[in-house]
Amino acid sequence: MDLLLRNAKVFTPAGPVECDVAVKDGKVTKVAGDLQEQASKVIDLTGKYVFPGLVDGHTHMEFPFMGTVTADDFFHGTRAAVAGGVTTIVDFITPPKGSSLLEAYKTWRSNADPKVISDYGLHMIVREATPATLEEIPTLIGQGVVSFKLFMAYKGELMLTDGEIYRLTKKISENGGVVGVHAENGEVIDELVGEYLRQGKVEPVYHSYTRPEELEVEATNRVATIGSVLGKGVKMYIVHTSTGESVDVMSSYRRKGYKFFNETTPHYLVLNVDALRRPDGHRFVCSPPYRSDEQRTKLWHRLGSGEIFTVGSDHCVYSDQQKRRFKDTVPPFNEIPNGVPGTETILPILFHFGVRKGLISPETMVAVTSYNSARLYGLFPRKGTFSIGSDADFAVLDPNLTVKITPDVLHSNIDYTIYDGVTVTGWNVMTIRRGEVVFQEGQVIGSKGSGSYVPGSNPTV
Amino acid sequence: MDLLLRNAKVFTPAGPVECDVAVKDGKVTKVAGDLQEQASKVIDLTGKYVFPGLVDGHTHMEFPFMGTVTADDFFHGTRAAVAGGVTTIVDFITPPKGSSLLEAYKTWRSNADPKVISDYGLHMIVREATPATLEEIPTLIGQGVVSFKLFMAYKGELMLTDGEIYRLTKKISENGGVVGVHAENGEVIDELVGEYLRQGKVEPVYHSYTRPEELEVEATNRVATIGSVLGKGVKMYIVHTSTGESVDVMSSYRRKGYKFFNETTPHYLVLNVDALRRPDGHRFVCSPPYRSDEQRTKLWHRLGSGEIFTVGSDHCVYSDQQKRRFKDTVPPFNEIPNGVPGTETILPILFHFGVRKGLISPETMVAVTSYNSARLYGLFPRKGTFSIGSDADFAVLDPNLTVKITPDVLHSNIDYTIYDGVTVTGWNVMTIRRGEVVFQEGQVIGSKGSGSYVPGSNPTV
Amino acid sequence: MDLLLRNAKVFTPAGPVECDVAVKDGKVTKVAGDLQEQASKVIDLTGKYVFPGLVDGHTHMEFPFMGTVTADDFFHGTRAAVAGGVTTIVDFITPPKGSSLLEAYKTWRSNADPKVISDYGLHMIVREATPATLEEIPTLIGQGVVSFKLFMAYKGELMLTDGEIYRLTKKISENGGVVGVHAENGEVIDELVGEYLRQGKVEPVYHSYTRPEELEVEATNRVATIGSVLGKGVKMYIVHTSTGESVDVMSSYRRKGYKFFNETTPHYLVLNVDALRRPDGHRFVCSPPYRSDEQRTKLWHRLGSGEIFTVGSDHCVYSDQQKRRFKDTVPPFNEIPNGVPGTETILPILFHFGVRKGLISPETMVAVTSYNSARLYGLFPRKGTFSIGSDADFAVLDPNLTVKITPDVLHSNIDYTIYDGVTVTGWNVMTIRRGEVVFQEGQVIGSKGSGSYVPGSNPTV
Amino acid sequence: MDLLLRNAKVFTPAGPVECDVAVKDGKVTKVAGDLQEQASKVIDLTGKYVFPGLVDGHTHMEFPFMGTVTADDFFHGTRAAVAGGVTTIVDFITPPKGSSLLEAYKTWRSNADPKVISDYGLHMIVREATPATLEEIPTLIGQGVVSFKLFMAYKGELMLTDGEIYRLTKKISENGGVVGVHAENGEVIDELVGEYLRQGKVEPVYHSYTRPEELEVEATNRVATIGSVLGKGVKMYIVHTSTGESVDVMSSYRRKGYKFFNETTPHYLVLNVDALRRPDGHRFVCSPPYRSDEQRTKLWHRLGSGEIFTVGSDHCVYSDQQKRRFKDTVPPFNEIPNGVPGTETILPILFHFGVRKGLISPETMVAVTSYNSARLYGLFPRKGTFSIGSDADFAVLDPNLTVKITPDVLHSNIDYTIYDGVTVTGWNVMTIRRGEVVFQEGQVIGSKGSGSYVPGSNPTV
Ligand SMILES: [Zn+2]
Ligand SMILES: [Zn+2]
Ligand SMILES: [Zn+2]
Ligand SMILES: [Zn+2]
Ligand SMILES: [Zn+2]
Ligand SMILES: [Zn+2]
Numbered sequence A, B, C, D: 001m002d003l004l005l006r007n008a009k010v011f012t013p014a015g016p017v018e019c020d021v022a023v024k025d026g027k028v029t030k031v032a033g034d035l036q037e038q039a040s041k042v043i044d045l046t047g048k049y050v051f052p053g054l055v056d057g058h059t060h061m062e063f064p065f066m067g068t069v070t071a072d073d074f075f076h077g078t079r080a081a082v083a084g085g086v087t088t089i090v091d092f093i094t095p096p097k098g099s100s101l102l103e104a105y106k107t108w109r110s111n112a113d114p115k116v117i118s119d120y121g122l123h124m125i126v127r128e129a130t131p132a133t134l135e136e137i138p139t140l141i142g143q144g145v146v147s148f149k150l151f152m153a154y155k156g157e158l159m160l161t162d163g164e165i166y167r168l169t170k171k172i173s174e175n176g177g178v179v180g181v182h183a184e185n186g187e188v189i190d191e192l193v194g195e196y197l198r199q200g201k202v203e204p205v206y207h208s209y210t211r212p213e214e215l216e217v218e219a220t221n222r223v224a225t226i227g228s229v230l231g232k233g234v235k236m237y238i239v240h241t242s243t244g245e246s247v248d249v250m251s252s253y254r255r256k257g258y259k260f261f262n263e264t265t266p267h268y269l270v271l272n273v274d275a276l277r278r279p280d281g282h283r284f285v286c287s288p289p290y291r292s293d294e295q296r297t298k299l300w301h302r303l304g305s306g307e308i309f310t311v312g313s314d315h316c317v318y319s320d321q322q323k324r325r326f327k328d329t330v331p332p333f334n335e336i337p338n339g340v341p342g343t344e345t346i347l348p349i350l351f352h353f354g355v356r357k358g359l360i361s362p363e364t365m366v367a368v369t370s371y372n373s374a375r376l377y378g379l380f381p382r383k384g385t386f387s388i389g390s391d392a393d394f395a396v397l398d399p400n401l402t403v404k405i406t407p408d409v410l411h412s413n414i415d416y417t418i419y420d421g422v423t424v425t426g427w428n429v430m431t432i433r434r435g436e437v438v439f440q441e442g443q444v445i446g447s448k449g450s451g452s453y454v455p456g457s458n459p460t461v
């Protein structure tokens, strides 16, 4: 036996288990109340909360967007991930326009493989629906890229027409893949952006005025309609949902037998639009924007009721300089690269603000951070579950450790955090990836490139 | 006094009035229980039901579309209209792509003025949102064209992007106009049409498979969202609504203080999709297609509850040859010109299937066929009401006259009807337009060109 | 001709009419743009707004309740009514428990006939469903009492079981009557009242804590379910609705073809729960209690959208002494007689806060204050409409007169008003009842007993 | 080790696990991919599906109701249970009116203890809300009776007023219990029953006419309102839900943070109202009645979407003679004892009609038949989970065994089944209760009285 975890209280979607856990060859091999066997390494986890290693289904490492590349490459990004208890990320391949998806896949693999500390899977962003693109989809699914992201916003960049979405969703579904959608009406957003800019309203907060909630709900409703026209074989989810109503749209389809879901992110659960009014508001610019406290409550309740399926981080990090586009003053809101860090803080944010406050159960937290993600992105049962034969991936949380969040305690390649000064109780103190301790005592000890690519298979939802 | 109507039972949106009516210079001047005055002409209406002359807010006379021009020009079309008790039509100006709206207005005026028997107003179809187009809108409103129709379907022909719809709706609303919308998702329809054609499914019934209900509801929800983003100053309606859910979308906005409405047409109330399966199914092709009987019931109930605001005919007539594109065999469904006749049968269809069957009250019938239409299209109070000073426009219905509908009893410039063989009780036997009898004893006696253009002013809804 | 109104701008549910109006024998006999005929009395109404005399469908004059009798008897109450432009009230017969409904009807007639200045109709409160009671219902309908009020609250006093409601609704509907319902869950209210009293929370504001919104919505849903089980022949309305959600329940049934409606009152439209926190909060105690500003907005929007069918006053007046039960200190909230004055201020409140602020159209105001009420209570077309042959009942409003509401300008038999100090623009300056001026220049000049009982016939909704 | 299960494929709410399982002292002690240890008994489960032993949260053994006692006493009933893979039942204590709950608890214990083969817990039916009753509730919870059933139907027998429900729910919630509700409007049902009987409509099918769907939805909405007035500390579920709309009511509350749930039963999922029209329709009489196929689909979809929380059997068995009240002819529907057998067929019905047809996942089946039930009734984690330290309760299903259901293959104390002739694939072939094989090869081998009472603690939902 390579590793023996003693006195582990492991939380699963079906309740906690108090047990000893044996690991061999990176897999969980035995679970018992008391394991007296020999092991190369024994860790006593008394007093800790053990969670299946998080599957962060939404990261953008080394992401080329809006004229720059995100500050966290696969090394820095997965360093932050494992520090936060994330043992698997699913990152977005972003092919240049007009290029081969398969080529982009290869590029991403060659970027990631030598750098990753966590394991990783890959989604594919699709920005056109040409015959060539459509033809590559089955091949990609064969390579383990089973989840495809389609954009209804970022007009002229990533935005697809409804016809293209229809065609791509059809092809993806016929080949057993899953469709992720950035749901905002980019056409109307563009009009609003133009109006605000013409009025000289350029501060970060106007970013939120140009992307009202209604446009997310509308786009969700639209793409769900498109999916439903294609039938019940379609598997679809809305990424980074920021409104309760968008969740309700998808729930109403599940209630009719469709496999339609929502992802949300921690920042929509704990931040509101006032973040954009701060002096450092430019750091907070992301899409969709933060909403009202009323919306936050709606999201928490829908998380608690099981109607939000996954929580990913949408980790998309830019340095303060990047956010300012290397100028002295903050540029107009529409020129600020969109994105915020997040993979390292999923666990403490959900635990402190959700579990401790009674808004969600630990079971739900486990479901949305690992079990559901792994199933939706085709990584289950290798990932996302505490089970015999599955990868021995664990986040070990000290439920009583109180930490004030500052850049110092975090591991991204930037010198700020959007949660600066926030104090939480419950902090990840050890991360085990395939039976190997890759993070402990505040130090990432997993080696660069030790992570593996995990090909997805057909989603099991 | 020019005309005295004796013993008239006039139905209004606020109940029936039994009275004598005096008309002078085309206007109602006096209403009383008993009028003993002298008049050039006296008509005794004992036993008849008198309705304000219908305002058919949806006709396409001399309409250039899909490579042909509708069979009813303004003469034949308004001949049919007055035969059906319609004293005012509101027709759609359809400017060629890239041309001036104002020029098109002038063309339509010069086409219509010498031919119309009924009075008429004009809507403007807008097929682009260029600066030039936007600039013409205030001028058009000054000319009495206050209602603008935007298309979310007919991709490549009439369909606008959401951004264009936003921009046009903004401009129209700022100038006090009203926005009418053909709400179907044309992007997805195009994909479906392609699929069906590729499978050789070309018969008329497949027209309905390519335009599922969901796509109407989605488009309604989308355009209502766009309108709501622009604020409560927007006045908007969905033309030819074929689903109860589309009505529910607009009702939910009215419930929040928006001025959002629905029009439906008689054919969605009485025909279902089986019409397209008939041997002469090609004659029935129109968009949206007919729905299920369940949908028909939903529409009737929403008409009864006051949630459908107007009933127009969408009179858009093609001869059987045109429908077949002058071939021996029926062409693929997507090549059949879209449209059916209807202006002459609004009244008997609504009266027989709605009022007589207890699904709607006569008050509601009056509201949706004249009062609401006149208000929505800015023609009130000159049109659409039985009131002192308003135009003396009347439809006189014999409530006990049973008629079997055949082409012979109708007046369009075609030799078929979509209601062939349908028997109704309640038939229009006389039409009075501005105090002049223009139809009686089955004969249209109003002279060609005697109708007037009625400029619209700001809608009063 | 007895009376000639010159230059009247009469508002109807179908728009305004500018005209002269001739009245003979209390009826409107002629309407014209210009009437040159002789009349005993001529009134020039230039600059005024003329409305059909209001039908206040909800008053409690001489009402024996909670151990006292309301301060406005039929004389004082109808004096206030006509001062406010109300020409017809529909008052509630409240039979003692165990007594004959018919006897109570006779008592109410003998109380009212010698005192009324306005005309009046009668509803019947039913407090039991014995065979004797059921048997009297057809007889009462024959006497013109066509509307029956059933209570779901006031346990032990007026509250009926669901079984009794079912049985009564069945009988009433079979005989063509209409069912009005006080919809609050009286069972739960009683529990809450007990809890608050036991905790010593006895101030007026706790009245509202014991009657949460949810209990109104629940009761509405329940009674609508009961009505729907009985079928589409049932005509039902919720009296004094205070929540938007109660309206939505009834709307959802109308959308399925049921004749289910809501009444609201002016005080729910303009007051919120803070009224109960005032030093004179006891004067404001009524049921249901006032709600939040959010609910007020919901009610205004539903009034604007046509989903609230009528506005009555629920005029139920107690002197300050009665409200205090003749004690020096305010009694516990549950001992304060429930009810507030209102009949005299319906018109200025709706006009100022609704029409002037653009929340409702004048047409809607007319519909909910006269046309719909008259139809629902079976008084149409004699009452509630400006039409040839109908009673010449008018409220004449000076749209520019600004009045600060104080007890001095009002006519109830009490020395306070719940709108004290509120300033409105638009005030009733003349009231005409069956062609007779009964109020002008601030003076009620109609004589005691000059009003008539108006028997109801089957509702025409 | 007492028992070793080899090659088990155990389904859990979080996916299947392929493993060996060690059992000692009735508990699961070790789970591993391969266990080479010694055991008193070894069972190879290759090719079988292993489920956590079912927790049937709804049975009525030895139930005194409608003048008789159910045919399955605790021996026969639990014999049927274990044959169906049910290792724990939760039965309903039904105290006589006016008697002590605690006494009734003792009676039930003394009835059950010597007879049960499965383990069992107890709910308490409460039929009054006297101070004495309320006072006993904390004591009962101390005895492990944490779930209380309240009736909104069976007027005069079990039905409570809304006030009583409020008071009981308050007391139960304050003491950490959970409230189960039979939700049908008993008042209206009684009226309908009277009407049908008076018309001579007495056949079993009229049972369904007197209990329309609307009355279940109404009662659900009412009791949810009552619960919500009491706050978010209330845990409540609707037993034997037969309509999708009742589920939607409770879901809408969960979406606001309430712990409100629904149970359904297999018979509402697979039977429709036609069952009552069969010659042996009297055997099928139960409340609520079966609904339409459309409702069945709604229930399946809500089961699939996770919105139905548990499936219990409502096992309540009467012999054919009892159903006929020992007469030659079938008595009027209202005299037929209500109830059908079910505990033995939960698993095959859900597996065949749900899992095999793709309507629900095996994970969902496990959740609703054991995990959720155990949590809701306070039996978790001892029961309802496959976990270290939990009771070694298992149902072993042969997924390929096709069985035609007849009385012969079942174990209830009656000679008929409501699924006679239905053929299913997937059948329970072995049941293990606390490590002991109590059913195999079609034989119940667990001994009478070998089951244990499992006291409930506070629900963990
Ligand atoms: Zn995105
Ligand atoms: Zn992203
Ligand atoms: Zn159209
Ligand atoms: Zn058209
Ligand atoms: Zn009341
Ligand atoms: Zn009242």
Ligand SMILES: [Zn+2]
Residues within 6 Å of the ligand: D182, D239, D240, D287
């Ligand atoms: Zn029950």
Ligand SMILES: [Zn+2]
Residues within 6 Å of the ligand: D058, D060, D314, D316
């Ligand atoms: Zn039961």
